[in-house]
Amino acid sequence: MLKLYNTELSSRVLLGTAQYPSPAILMDAIKASGTEIVTVSLRREMAGGKSGDKFWSLIRSLGTHVLPNTAGCHTVREAVLTAQMARDVFTTDWIKLEVIGNHDTLQPDVFALVEAARILSDDGFKVFPYTTDDLIVAERLLEAGCEVLMPWCAPIGSALGPLNMHALRSLRGNFPDVPMIIDAGLGRPSHAATVMELGFDAILLNTAVAKAGDPVAMASAFAKAVDAGHVAFHAGMLEPRDVAVPSTPVIGRAVFT
Amino acid sequence: MKLLVNGEPHDVSAQSLDALLAELEFQGEWLATALNGELVRSPERQACRLNEGDKVEILTPRQGG
Numbered sequence: 001m002l003k004l005y006n007t008e009l010s011s012r013v014l015l016g017t018a019q020y021p022s023p024a025i026l027m028d029a030i031k032a033s034g035t036e037i038v039t040v041s042l043r044r045e046m047a048g049g050k051s052g053d054k055f056w057s058l059i060r061s062l063g064t065h066v067l068p069n070t071a072g073c074h075t076v077r078e079a080v081l082t083a084q085m086a087r088d089v090f091t092t093d094w095i096k097l098e099v100i101g102n103h104d105t106l107q108p109d110v111f112a113l114v115e116a117a118r119i120l121s122d123d124g125f126k127v128f129p130y131t132t133d134d135l136i137v138a139e140r141l142l143e144a145g146c147e148v149l150m151p152w153c154a155p156i157g158s159a160l161g162p163l164n165m166h167a168l169r170s171l172r173g174n175f176p177d178v179p180m181i182i183d184a185g186l187g188r189p190s191h192a193a194t195v196m197e198l199g200f201d202a203i204l205l206n207t208a209v210a211k212a213g214d215p216v217a218m219a220s221a222f223a224k225a226v227d228a229g230h231v232a233f234h235a236g237m238l239e240p241r242d243v244a245v246p247s248t249p250v251i252g253r254a255v256f257t
Numbered sequence: 258m259k260l261l262v263n264g265e266p267h268d269v270s271a272q273s274l275d276a277l278l279a280e281l282e283f284q285g286e287w288l289a290t291a292l293n294g295e296l297v298r299s300p301e302r303q304a305c306r307l308n309e310g311d312k313v314e315i316l317t318p319r320q321g322g
Contacts, residue, residue, distance in 0.1 A: 016320075016321060016322030017320040017321060017322075018320035018321055018322045019320070019322075020320075026320075039321050039322055040318055040319065040320065040321045041318075041319045041320065041321025041322075042289055042316040042317065042318065042319065043316060043317065043319040044263040044264070044314070044315065044316055044317075045263070045283060045285055045288060045315050045316060045317035047262075047281045047282055047283060048281075048282040048283070048284065049283075049284070049285065050284050050285040050286075051285075051317065051319075052285050052287050052288070052316075052317025052318045052319060053285045053286055053287055053317070053318075055318055055319060055320065056287050056317075056318035059318070068321070069321045069322070071321055071322065077294065081291055081294060081295070081296060082316075084296040085289035085290075085291060085296055085314075085316055086289070088289050088296060088298050088299065089287055089288070089289040089316070089317075089318060090318070156322070204322075206322030207322065
C-alpha cells in the first residue's frame with residue numbers, strides 16, 4: 001500500500017488531466033489507469049465564462065484525490081500564491097510544487113523550489129515537489145518539510161525515459177523510507193517498469209498517455225507496467241552477469257561420445 | 258475606476274472584489290481570487306475594497322499535468 005502524507009492508496013499511478021483529445025477520453029483513461037490521484041491546475045477564467053466549473057464537475061464526479069499544481073510558475077512568489085489560491089478552490093492542502101527555471105527544458109529552479117517548499121510546508125501545505133534527480137536538493141527538500149519527493153527522470157513531455165540510472169539509484173538508496181514518485185519524462189510503459197524496478201514508489205504521467213494514439217489503452221498498459229515493476233522490485237531480481245549460466249541441470253546429461 | 262483584471266484593463270464601478278465579479282459577469286462557482294499578489298479567499302471578497310490601479314487575478318480549475 002502506497003502512503004502519501006498519511007493517505008493510503010492502492011494505485012501507484014498518478015495521472016495528469018491535460019492534452020487529451022476529449023473529456024470523454026480523459027475520463028476513460030483515468031479509469032483505465034486505476035489512478036486515485038489526478039493532477040489539475042489553475043488558469044485565468046474568462047469574463048462571462050464558466051469553463052472551470054465544467055471541468056471541475058467532471059473531475060469531482062470521479063471521486064479521486066486531486067493534486068493541484070503550480071505549473072508555469074517561475075518564482076517563489078508566484079508558486080506560493082498559486083498554491084494558496086489552489087487550496088482555496090480545491091479545498092486540499094496537497095500541492096504539486098513546480099518552480100520552473102528554464103523555458104526549454106522545464107528544469108525546476110531547485111533553489112527557488114526549496115524556498116517555496118519551506119514557506120508552504122510552514123503554512124500547513126503537504127508539498128509534492130517536482131524536482132531533479134539531485135541528491136542534495138532532495139535532502140534540502142526533506143529538511144524544508146516535504147515528506148514526498150517527485151524527481152524527474154527526463155524533461156517534462158520528452159518521453160526520453162530514465163536518463164541517469166545512477167542518480168535515480170542513488171536517490172532511492174539514500175532515502176529508502178521517503179515515498180518517491182517519478183514525475184516527468186516517461187514515454188513508454190517499459191520506462192515505468194524500469195523505474196519501478198529501481199524501487200520507486202509510483203509514477204506521475206500525463207503526456208505519454210494523453211498524446212498516445214489510444215490514450216485509454218496506453219493508460220492501461222502503464223498501469224500494468226507499474227504493477228509489474230513494483231512486484232519485481234520486491235521479488236528480488238537477479239543481478240546481470242557477464243558469463244552464461246545454464247538453466248538446465250548439467251548433472252545427469254547424456255554423454256554421446 | 259481603472260483596474261487590471263487577468264492582465265486586461267477594465268473601467269468598472271464596483272468598489273469591492275465581490276461586486277467586481279458580478280459586474281464583469283464571472284459566473285463560475287469555482288473561482289480563486291488574488292488582489293495585488295495576495296490571496297483573497299471567497300468569504301473575504303465582499304469586504305475586499307478595490308482601489309484605482311489594482312491588479313486582480315481570477316483563476317479557475319483547469320486541466321494540468
